[in-house]
Amino acid sequence: MIFGFHYIWLLFKHKKMTLRQKQSVFLHNIAKLILFAFENGYELTGGELHRTTDQQLLYFEGYELLKTGSNLHLKRVTPKSKTMNSDHLIRMAIDLNVFINNEYRTDKEAFEKLHKYWKSLHSKNYSGYQWGWDFNHFGMKI
Numbered sequence: 001m002i003f004g005f006h007y008i009w010l011l012f013k014h015k016k017m018t019l020r021q022k023q024s025v026f027l028h029n030i031a032k033l034i035l036f037a038f039e040n041g042y043e044l045t046g047g048e049l050h051r052t053t054d055q056q057l058l059y060f061e062g063y064e065l066l067k068t069g070s071n072l073h074l075k076r077v078t079p080k081s082k083t084m085n086s087d088h089l090i091r092m093a094i095d096l097n098v099f100i101n102n103e104y105r106t107d108k109e110a111f112e113k114l115h116k117y118w119k120s121l122h123s124k125n126y127s128g129y130q131w132g133w134d135f136n137h138f139g140m141k142i
Helices: 002-013 019-039 053-061 108-121
Strands: 042-046 063-068 071-076 093-100 103-105 125-127 137-140
Touching: 019 042, 019 093, 019 108, 019 137, 053 063, 093 108, 108 125
Parallel strands: none
Antiparallel strands: 042 093, 063 071, 093 103, 093 137, 125 137
């Protein structure tokens, strides 16, 4: 089993992989990140992994879809994404909710150790920490 994963990683390194194979490498690295986080005193809950194009459009344009009874309404909000080209659309990004001492954290300092470890796992890994916002976002470029 380990040999099989190592073979897939080598293919990714040489850019001969399918998207599905790249998604497997990404998720394997996410598993390592999750274990690292728990071993270092963090608690995590899952956020978004896959995002539909419709959801991305709502985030990008700055809308929330609300339901009142049987009616649907769009509510204008602050945009939650700066792009329509999110790696969430192809399952190559995930948002992780971080808790330290039972406290939900969104500040940059809480993510520094996770970011450094994530970057060490693969040369194509990136995180929102690099942008200075969206700290809980972990992705892999294809």
